[in-house]
Amino acid sequence: MAGLAGRKALVTGGSRGIGAAIVRRLAADGASVVINYRNSAEAAEALAAELDGDGRRVRTALADVGDPDAARALVNRAAEEMGGLDILVSNAGIEHFGPLASLTFADYQRVFDVNVAGQLFATQAAAAVMGEGGRIVLTSSVSARIAVFEHSLYAASKAAVSALALNLAPELAARGIAVNVIAPGGTRSDMSAENGGHYIHPALRGLPPETLSRISSAWGRFAEPEEIAAAVAFLVSPDASYITGSTLAVDGCRM
């Protein structure tokens, strides 16, 4: 239970959804956690109030990680607040669907700013303040390796994340820091509730949500956020000491 006692973590986009489950899991494992949020101040504060105590500190920090300066400043503020940083879970991300003909450069910039630059520059700042034993987990998606109608921007942004981690791994290993990626499949959250229907080919749209979740994985259901958090907890634990540069699919064998 207390495998992460004394460790100091930052979770981006930790206010709700998968990020909130990761915050809960790291805190349950004994870590002190800074919960980053962009809009959901109330949810972030409530989560921090619930988890703070029992030998760990849980705090909140407002930042739009889509702004590289803000992402770097967030990491530095978290490290200052906690007296160091051992774990970065870069979870914040945004969805996007749109046909090629209507894509704008502004769409591209926003998606890549949050999903790629946000993760890269948070990693850069985290690596600078972490010591030996530091653990960084980035967030990709099953979308990086499946074709979905009108999903090119999001899928490309998530594919970039695995290449980032793979190529940063040797650089960071030299300093004793591991960098890995989780690639969730359909997972119960606000994001999947809003966008899940788009994952179906247009010819099949209109299927009830329970049908969508039944056909999305070998398990016949979406993942629970806690199941993604468990994979993150493993990757930041001593049990994962040899794993770096890897992308761990947590998608129930997406079908």
Ligand SMILES: NC(=O)c1ccc[n+]([C@@H]2O[C@H](COP(=O)([O-])OP(=O)(O)OC[C@H]3O[C@@H](n4cnc5c(N)ncnc54)[C@H](OP(=O)(O)O)[C@@H]3O)[C@@H](O)[C@H]2O)c1
């Ligand atoms: N759910 C799925 O099926 C699924 C599948 C594969 C991958 N993923 C990935 O998993 C991650 C979490 O997804 P989710 O389903 O939990 O999403 P969600 O329900 O939409 O929650 C997104 C979280 O990210 C935060 N966020 C978004 N943009 C941000 C920004 N610019 N700066 C700081 N925080 C920001 C939000 O914070 P605020 O509310 O404070 O704005 C919120 O906490 C994302 O990277 C997503 O791409 C999800």
